[in-house]
Amino acid sequence: MTLPVVQKLFAAERPLVLAHLLALSASDRRLRFGALMQDAAIERYVEGIDFSHDRLFGIFGLDMHLAGIAHLALEPAQRYAELGLSVDARERGKGFGFALLLRAKLHAVNRGFNTLLMYCLSENKTMVHLARKAGLKVVTDQGSVDAHLRLEAPSFGAVAQEAVEDQIALVDLFWKQQLQWLHMPVEAA
Template structure:
């Protein structure tokens, strides 16, 4: 919902309204698909990726990747990091081919795909990237476990830091209130 109309156009391929974005979110299959996010120190979600696995009765060895990064967090490689994470998970789930559907003008998304070695095919205003994934290995499974633990620790540390700074801010307020009260009583 934090994407402006231009960003929504690039993300969804059309100028998605709030209602259309909500419909997209309501249609996410949390049992089948994977979502990955990056939070800043204030615990604002600044980047999110969706790895959509094909339904079991259709091309079960394929998945599609989509990502959104808030305007204030772009240019820091968050989209690429989320893509790399999605590749590891997809490999370990037996996916042989990842797809990215994007508007041809979505240079950032197509750059992520090309950098990963994907074949990008342009068809007018739209482009499709295909990335052949190697089979899962012991190392890819360990990588997924490590990445999951790193993400959990990162979030936990950010949560604790936010709580600590809120606690300090509360102490500062009390201290200021006490000073003000002392100043009034001595006057």
Template sequence: MNPDLFQNPLRRWGKLKDGKRRPTVLVKELRERDRRRMLRHFLDLEDSDRLLRFGSVLPDEQITHYVNRIAFSRDMVFGVYNRVFRLVAVGHLAFAPRDESKSAVTVKERVAEFGVSVSRSARGLGIGSKLFERAAIHCRNNDVDTLYMHCLSSNKTMMHIAKKAGMEIHRDYGEADAYLKLPPANPASMLQEALDEQFAVLDYTLKANRRAAVKWLGRLIGRK
């Protein structure tokens, strides 16, 4: 397991890479009010991206059905908004009861499966990894010790995330299953998740208010 997944978020955000400061990636829990923007994000994915995210090129109707069926009371959905308040990445953490095939891996009552998509304009910033980190810490803090990912073997982004996290990967007939065993929660993991969400909510509020102000000024100028 990669220890960087669970380090202090303030220290992580201050890291430098290649002498340059990378843009801060703040991951926020998505709720019912974000469903419309989630749908827009998925519908904007190109066919090749839909194939990698869903395992097949889903038509718009099936994507709409998928988004409408997401149960926020059961699953967790995380997202990243860019500076113009556009949802550019979505990570879906789906929980399910442990079945017989998972009995050898965990004794917990639930397991979790993670899927992620990042808009083309936001790639190369480590957003997918940040979403995975947030999903992993949430699992830890909610008594889930096994996190799964299922994807096509050709999905280089997901394979990179899995290898970086130290996940055990099994490939079969062009598909790959990966799982990560998570340590139990502790005060540090609880604090980390709370801080991550508080910073993300503050960022979300500032961007939403700025967007509302720009719209208001636009309407005001339009009346003159």
């Protein structure tokens, strides 16, 4: 399977991040955040994202909606990065979650972080499967799962891979935006 193209997200995309998270069902919100999240709590969470500190990634659909996002919260002092993932319910099973996980991991490796962490509920079999598939060590503890991976040191290969992925992402974004413009209704003269 070809991996979907993952984009870096910036503060200008905050409204799309919000729309993506608000579209998650109550049970998906619980799986994502480990607690029931009302709309207002999600709004506060998105408003509080510091794009200059943390790194967000996303996968855009052809219509430029955000089909999935990864929030990589960075703790430079302790050199660990914590990841949260969500994919639109209609887009699951296409490898989006795994692609977001791998992209976030590559980012953390290349910034010198030495541990990648994920927390999820133990009933979240999909996430446990994905974490294991990405090489994370999964530890179960009374209803929750702590998955962590000791990251390798940055290498020329990993830096080059990230540079190539960023270039591909640029082309992907360009042609999806072109597609949007082509479908835009022409304003009456």
